[in-house]
Amino acid sequence: MNEALMIAGMALTTFFVRYIMFAMAGRIRFPAWLNQSLTFVPPVVLMAIIAPLVLMPKGVLDLSFSNPYFWAALAAAGVGFWRQHLLTTIVVGMVSFVVFKGIIG
Amino acid sequence: MPNSKSTEFINGAKATIPLIIGAIPFGIIFGTLAEPSGLSILGAMAMSLFVFAGSSQFIAIGLMASGVGPLVIIATTFVVNLRHLLYATALVDKVSHLSQGWRAVLSFGLTDESFAAVNSRYLGRTDTAHAHWFFLGSIVAMYSNWQLCTWLGIGLGELFPDMTHWGLDFAMSVTFLGIIIPYLRNKPMWLAVISAAAFALMLRELPNQLGLMIAALSGICIGYASQRIELRIQVTKATTKASKEHNT
Numbered sequence: 001m002n003e004a005l006m007i008a009g010m011a012l013t014t015f016f017v018r019y020i021m022f023a024m025a026g027r028i029r030f031p032a033w034l035n036q037s038l039t040f041v042p043p044v045v046l047m048a049i050i051a052p053l054v055l056m057p058k059g060v061l062d063l064s065f066s067n068p069y070f071w072a073a074l075a076a077a078g079v080g081f082w083r084q085h086l087l088t089t090i091v092v093g094m095v096s097f098v099v100f101k102g103i104i105g
Numbered sequence: 106m107p108n109s110k111s112t113e114f115i116n117g118a119k120a121t122i123p124l125i126i127g128a129i130p131f132g133i134i135f136g137t138l139a140e141p142s143g144l145s146i147l148g149a150m151a152m153s154l155f156v157f158a159g160s161s162q163f164i165a166i167g168l169m170a171s172g173v174g175p176l177v178i179i180a181t182t183f184v185v186n187l188r189h190l191l192y193a194t195a196l197v198d199k200v201s202h203l204s205q206g207w208r209a210v211l212s213f214g215l216t217d218e219s220f221a222a223v224n225s226r227y228l229g230r231t232d233t234a235h236a237h238w239f240f241l242g243s244i245v246a247m248y249s250n251w252q253l254c255t256w257l258g259i260g261l262g263e264l265f266p267d268m269t270h271w272g273l274d275f276a277m278s279v280t281f282l283g284i285i286i287p288y289l290r291n292k293p294m295w296l297a298v299i300s301a302a303a304f305a306l307m308l309r310e311l312p313n314q315l316g317l318m319i320a321a322l323s324g325i326c327i328g329y330a331s332q333r334i335e336l337r338i339q340v341t342k343a344t345t346k347a348s349k350e351h352n353t
Contacts, residue, residue, distance in 0.1 A: 006175035011155040019212040021193035025201035043288040044301040044324035046281040051302035080286040087123030093279030
């Protein structure tokens with residue numbers, strides 16, 4: 001029961017955040033400073049989510065050779081900036097993760 | 106002449122394929138992690154069906170595993186998904202002519218992945234009469250894949266209980282990394298993203314994803330502030346140059 005309520009709450013919250021602007025269809029206008037701040041939101045939130053996963057997979061900062069997350073992310077970022085192609089970035093990242101993890105054992 | 110509805114729909118699904126490839130292991134790992142985290146099989150499936158937000162589903166089961174209550178999980182979902190408000194703001198002018206039903210369906214499927222695909226469809230194009238079918242195609246592809254992967258993950262989790270140690274969670278990280286890279290085109294954005302990462306690392310120990318929230322807010326403030334400073338420097342340079350020219 002608790003679980004059902006939690007999922008319903010998550011579903012409603014998520015839908016509300018995604019729908020409110022579309023529902024009002026242009027009748028909400030944000031002040032300029034808020035609009036400018038909002039442009040930073042997606043990359044900033046996504047980075048705040050992944051930075052600990054990639055750089056601290058075991059709970060402490062690990063930039064050594066024994067951290068495949070870090071090296072695979074570095075490889076993916078390199079290819080990402082070089083080719084500017086999303087699929088290439090994702091595939092290179094995942095393949096190099098498997099390779100690094102395999103090497104490290 | 107605008108593309109037909111079915112062409113748009115198929116193109117939308119196709120444009121989302123690279124992002125789906127990143128979402129496959131991510132969805133599977135969500136399915137495998139659900140049960141060990143204390144979410145029932147039905148609950149895992151329901152979350153994918155009704156919430157349909159990968160990163161917050163992932164964070165939710167992480168919080169459940171560490172014994173956090175439902176209210177905090179819902180509040181975290183709100184904060185983590187706030188970025189979708191921006192996605193909607195960016196697209197609202199493209200959908201304002203559609204019926205409320207269309208808008209509800211399109212907003213339900215406004216994930217990071219579909220936004221990335223749909224936004225580049227609209228960017229700088231005028232042949233958008235049927236582009237909402239592109240949007241729908243992207244959503245249907247993303248949604249059906251997400252359900253399939255969750256279901257697959259639940260099954261695989263039962264078969265191979267040690268799958269949670271394979272590191273498939275890296276798929277989410279690399280997909281998000283791929284989405285971040287195109288944003289990194291100027292100094293304020295770099296500063297914002299780097300400081301968000303630094304804060305997220307430093308504040309990782311804080312309970313209830315508080316570190317994530319503080320890191321995101323700090324990153325946004327630093328980015329916005331540096332944008333203002335950069336703008337002011339440019340203005341000062343331009344005025345000193347103009348006054349020098351005026352004096353000579």
